[in-house]
Amino acid sequence: MNDIDNCTLLVSVLRNPEKVSSLSLSQWDLLLRHARESRMLSRLAYEVYQYSDLENIPEKVQMHLDSAITFAKRQRQVVKWEVRRITEALHELDMPMVILKGGAYVMADLPAALGRVFTDIDILVPKENIEAVEQGLFAAGWVTTHLDKYDQRYYRQWMHELPPMLHHQRKSILDVHHNILPETSKAVPDARLLLNDIKPLDGAGKRYVLSPADMIIHSATHLFYDGEFDHGLRDLLDMHDLITAFKTEEKFWQQLLTRASQLNLGRPLFYALKHVKRLYHTDVPDNVLQSLKQGAANSVVLSLMNRIFSLALRPPHSSCRTISSAMARQFLYVRAHYLRMPLHLLLPHLVRKALRSDDK
Amino acid sequence: MRLADLSFDTYRDRLAGRGVVLQTGPFSIEIKSVIPAVVDSVWQLYRDYPCFEDNSFADFHIDIRQPNLFRRWFRPQVNFFFDDYAPFQPLPLNDAFPLLEWGMNWCVANFAHRYLMIHAAVCEKNGRAVIMPAPPGSGKSTLCAALVLRGWRLLSDELTLIDLQHQVAVPVPRPVSLKNESIDVIKHFEPKAYINRSFEDTNKGTIAHMRVATESVDRANECAAPAWVVLPQFKQGSSSQLVKKNRARSFMWLAENSFNYSVLGKEGFEGVAQLIDNCDCYQFTYSELDDAIAIFDKLAEQT
Numbered sequence: 001m002n003d004i005d006n007c008t009l010l011v012s013v014l015r016n017p018e019k020v021s022s023l024s025l026s027q028w029d030l031l032l033r034h035a036r037e038s039r040m041l042s043r044l045a046y047e048v049y050q051y052s053d054l055e056n057i058p059e060k061v062q063m064h065l066d067s068a069i070t071f072a073k074r075q076r077q078v079v080k081w082e083v084r085r086i087t088e089a090l091h092e093l094d095m096p097m098v099i100l101k102g103g104a105y106v107m108a109d110l111p112a113a114l115g116r117v118f119t120d121i122d123i124l125v126p127k128e129n130i131e132a133v134e135q136g137l138f139a140a141g142w143v144t145t146h147l148d149k150y151d152q153r154y155y156r157q158w159m160h161e162l163p164p165m166l167h168h169q170r171k172s173i174l175d176v177h178h179n180i181l182p183e184t185s186k187a188v189p190d191a192r193l194l195l196n197d198i199k200p201l202d203g204a205g206k207r208y209v210l211s212p213a214d215m216i217i218h219s220a221t222h223l224f225y226d227g228e229f230d231h232g233l234r235d236l237l238d239m240h241d242l243i244t245a246f247k248t249e250e251k252f253w254q255q256l257l258t259r260a261s262q263l264n265l266g267r268p269l270f271y272a273l274k275h276v277k278r279l280y281h282t283d284v285p286d287n288v289l290q291s292l293k294q295g296a297a298n299s300v301v302l303s304l305m306n307r308i309f310s311l312a313l314r315p316p317h318s319s320c321r322t323i324s325s326a327m328a329r330q331f332l333y334v335r336a337h338y339l340r341m342p343l344h345l346l347l348p349h350l351v352r353k354a355l356r357s358d359d360k
Numbered sequence: 361m362r363l364a365d366l367s368f369d370t371y372r373d374r375l376a377g378r379g380v381v382l383q384t385g386p387f388s389i390e391i392k393s394v395i396p397a398v399v400d401s402v403w404q405l406y407r408d409y410p411c412f413e414d415n416s417f418a419d420f421h422i423d424i425r426q427p428n429l430f431r432r433w434f435r436p437q438v439n440f441f442f443d444d445y446a447p448f449q450p451l452p453l454n455d456a457f458p459l460l461e462w463g464m465n466w467c468v469a470n471f472a473h474r475y476l477m478i479h480a481a482v483c484e485k486n487g488r489a490v491i492m493p494a495p496p497g498s499g500k501s502t503l504c505a506a507l508v509l510r511g512w513r514l515l516s517d518e519l520t521l522i523d524l525q526h527q528v529a530v531p532v533p534r535p536v537s538l539k540n541e542s543i544d545v546i547k548h549f550e551p552k553a554y555i556n557r558s559f560e561d562t563n564k565g566t567i568a569h570m571r572v573a574t575e576s577v578d579r580a581n582e583c584a585a586p587a588w589v590v591l592p593q594f595k596q597g598s599s600s601q602l603v604k605k606n607r608a609r610s611f612m613w614l615a616e617n618s619f620n621y622s623v624l625g626k627e628g629f630e631g632v633a634q635l636i637d638n639c640d641c642y643q644f645t646y647s648e649l650d651d652a653i654a655i656f657d658k659l660a661e662q663t
Contacts, residue, residue, distance in 0.1 A: 026416035033421065033443050060417065063386065063474055070473040074623045318444050 007320040010034040010044070011233065011279045017047040021056035028061050034315035038233045041065075042072030043115030072115045079106045082121055082172050087207055089140035090125075093132055096208045098124040098198050100177065100218065104209040105238070107201055112241035120164065120173035124210075126195060127178035134162060134176065142167050142174055150352065158184045158341065180218050181225060184341040189263040194218075212246040213259040220272030221265050227336030229312040229329055233279070236313065239272055240280040253288050266295045270302075275309055308332065364407035372399055381418050383410040385521070385532035385580050387472070389464060390418035393456070395438060398424050401457040401556050405535040405569055408577045420467040424460050426453065442467060455562045461537060461569065468519055468532065469619040475521040475530060476631050477619040482520040482529050483512040485660040488587035489529045491520050491639070493617035496564075499594030499646075502542040505570050506649040507656060509550040514576040515584065524624075524631030527638060528583035533576045535569035543568045549649055588659060589614065589641045600651040602659075603643045610641035 009031055013020060023031065035041040045065035048057060057065070083103060090097055098104075100122040105113040125133050134144075142165040146152060155163040160179035167174070179191040198208040210218055216239055223235040246252050260266040270292035276282045277289075293302065311328035314320040337346055363371065363382060374380050379390040380402070393399060423441040427450050437450035440463035447466060451459055469477055480493035481504035494500040501517050508514040515531040523530050538546055538555070543566065546553060554571040589610050590602075614632050615621045621628045646652040 024416070029417040037443060037445065058417075060388075060419065064419070064471065067471050067473040071623060074625060077625065316444070 006030060007314045010038060010040070010315055014040075014044065014047060014237065015281060017044075017051040020048055020052050025058060028058060030319060032061065032064050034317050034320070036068075037230075037317045038315045039117055039231050040115070040234050040237065042068040042117055043234075043237070045069045045072075046115045069115070072117055075117050076106055076113065078172075079103055079118055079121065082170075082174075083107055083207070085140065086121070086123065086137070086174065089142070090133060090136045091206070093129060093136060095126050095129045095133075096195065096198055097206060098195070098208045098210060099201070100124055100180075100210070101222070101238075104215065105241075107207070108199075108209050110241065111245050112238045114241075116238075120175055122175045122177060124177045124180070124191075124194070127191060130162065130176070130178050134165075137165055137174065137176070141169060154349070158182055158345065160188070180221055182340045184345055185225070185339055186342075187221075187225065187264060187267075187339065189265060193263060211259075212242070212249065212252070213256045214263075216242050216246070216256060216272070217260055217263060217265050217269055220268040224268035224271045224309070225336060225339050227329075227333035229332060230316040232313045233315065236272070236276050236279060240276050240282045243276065243282055243284070247283065253285060257288065257291055260292065261295065266292050267297065270295075271305065271309060274306060275313060278310070279313065361411055361413065362407065363403070363409050363411040366411065368403065371403060375399055375402070378415055379418075379421070379423075381412040381415055382406055383412070383580075384464075384534055385516075385530060387419045387468065387532065388412065388417070389467070390415065390421045391424070391460070392422070393424040393460070395424060395426070395453070395456045397454075397457045397557075397559075398460055401569070402460070404554070404556055405571050408572075408574045410577075420464070420471070422460065422463055422467070424456055424463070440466075451563070452561075454559060457556075457569075458537075458559050458562050458564070458567045461535070464534065465518055468521075472521065473620050473623055474523075476524050476621065476624060476628060476635075478520040478522065478614055479518065479617045479619060480520040480614075481517045482515040482584075482586075483507045484515055484529075484584040485512045485657070487584060488660065489515060489584035490588040490590055490656065490659070491529065491586050491614075492590050492592050493520075493613050494592050495617075496539075498592055499542070500592055501537055501539065502545055502594065503592050503646070503649070503652060505536045505538060505542070505546050505553075506549055506653060508536070508573060508576065509546075509553055510653050510657075512656070512660075513579060513584075514572050522586070522631065522635060523583065524627060524634070526583070527585065527631075527634060529586050530583050531576070531580045533572050533580050535572060538568050538570060540565045545649070546570060586635060586639050589636065589639045590644045591642070592644045592646065594647065595645050596647055598645050598647045600646040600648065600655055601644070602655055603645075605641045605643050607636050607641060610639070611636045 009027060013031060035044040045068045048065060083099060099107050102116045102118050103121045105116060144163050145166050146163040152163060160182050161175050161177040165174045179188060181188045194210060194214055197211040197214060199211055201207040201209060219235055219239050223232055260269045273284045273289055277284045308328045308331060311325045312332055314325060375392060376394045379392040381388050381390045421443050424438060427437060427439040436453040438453045438456040438459060439446050439450040440448055440459050478493055480491050481500050482489050482491050483504060492500050504517045514533045515529055516533060517536040519532055521530040521532055543558060547555060556569045558566050558568040560566045591613055611632055
């Protein structure tokens with residue numbers, strides 16, 4: 001793989017894991033670091049072991065891959081166990097509990113769960129139940145964080161989630177959402193639409209995941225409306241896996257398009273499909289992209305945004321950092337704030353955060 | 361090639377530039393720093409360690425640097441960077457070298473799940489290893505330092521790595537970290553020991569590191585079969601007492617002091633059970649190091 005530039009090394013290997021036999025030791029070094037910083041080392045390990053012979057993987061590299069697989073296996077167990085604890089804590093409430101993102105991939109046993117690592121678990125519940133949910137979790141050992149009054153108000157009044165909850169013994173973190181975008185965001189969808197279409201995980205009728213289309217749209221919205229691109233390549237791989245798993249279903253693409261327009265989230269979906277195709281060569285039909293593009297912004301804005309996303313969607317590692325990639329990230333961070341809140345709320349919020357940043 | 365084979369100037373330039381890659385046990389670690397305390401301490405304590413001319417691969421990439429330009433003069437700080445990521449809050453600049461040592465432990469503890477990792481000292485004599493898991497303050501490092509100054513081979517003073525499949529302890533010999541009173545105790549015990557300068561007022565008190573015997577560094581590829589688990593307890597004025605402990609209790613010592621027992625799941629449980637089966641387990645109370653060593657030597661001579 002001598003023709004590959006440093007910043008595309010990781011995605012090239014993920015696309016063609018059988019080609020690692022031609023990697024030099026210094027490329028392996030960089031690959032491990034990029035994968036680790038992108039939170040994809042465990043996934044890389046699974047791919048490389050599945051598609052490449054052991055003798056093509058240097059022994060010192062295997063040590064890291066083995067370690068990452070051991071860690072990912074344990075995380076998968078822990079996630080399942082935590083979800084059971086959460087289910088128990090909310091058992092008495094008559095409402096659906098929807099598991100989001102990584103936790104959902106694990107619970108629904110989707111390919112995107114392979115080697116997926118977690119920092120927290122995310123759930124979605126109906127807004128009218130949010131207080132009861134918080135109380136139920138509190139009784140089972142989860143306590144709120146961000147005790148500062150202003151932070152509490154920030155979350156409770158403006159955001160789409162409670163302040164993160166921390167289990168006081170296990171130190172696991174739980175994010176309880178009632179929507180997938182902040183209440184103050186212009187693009188905030190009607191959460192009831194999402195809840196109306198959820199799919200049960202088991203016969204018990206308590207635990208759910210989003211519908212296939214909503215799962216993809218949520219992941220796209222999360223990445224492209226949020227300023228966090230450190231795990232951008234991982235999130236895009238999630239979407240690649242979801243699309244690959246669901247596209248065989250009849251009318252999948254049609255449903256995805258319809259849903260994006262119902263939720264008014266066609267734009268982040270467009271960006272996601274565009275970049276998942278560019279980076280992971282996902283099989284996205286051109287007419288789907290074309291149709292989303294028509295509903296999105298004008299073409300000058302779109303091509304500029306795509307250029308910026310391309311710069312930001314690199315391993316978050318100094319070997320891939322340039323002035324323009326740093327500016328792209330900075331721009332996306334500011335943009336994410338702007339998308340979260342209107343300016344008359346955002347500016348006082350940022351001033352407040354800036355004044356406080358010293359006494360953390 | 362050993363680190364000491366470089367000229368000091370080459371070493372310092374490399375540490376400031378592309379980094380110096382040292383080998384300790386199974387791990388190669390690339391270190392970068394321009395902070396004088398780090399430059400001098402690494403030079404003194406790691407002089408015998410294998411050092412690579414070729415930087416193309418390292419298991420861990422570490423940079424010890426000042427995080428914030430604006431605080432270079434006012435209460436200067438230092439941070440540990442693992443690649444580009446800083447897992448800890450910055451510390452006062454004074455703690456730079458201890459931070460490097462803690463950081464190296466952090467790397468191993470987080471990314472070496474191929475092994476069962478126990479927070480314990482481990483030393484070898486006559487091919488057999490003693491594992492000493494103990495909470496801070498129990499005199500584990502002091503006892504470990506004394507043993508290695510009297511002919512035991514150091515595998516590690518903090519991180520016992522067990523290859524569960526082969527049931528052997530894998531050496532990661534690094535400088536022995538001495539705290540507070542232990543520093544003078546060891547200086548008196550063996551005036552010839554090389555003990556690096558002390559770093560005062562770190563969040564673990566005063567810390568100084570003892571250089572490891574060349575032999576321990578050279579034999580870092582030789583694993584040793586664990587034969588004893590000993591829980592040491594320093595107790596002022598007590599006589600030395602080695603009391604046999606039951607295996608169930610000792611199992612828990614190892615599990616409780618392990619960094620990744622739960623990560624390893626079933627394999628961890630079965631591995632620790634097997635390890636305990638292969639060992640005699642003791643609780644050891646002592647106050648005199650010479651006494652303690654006589655008792656350990658006697659253990660090592662039993663067949």
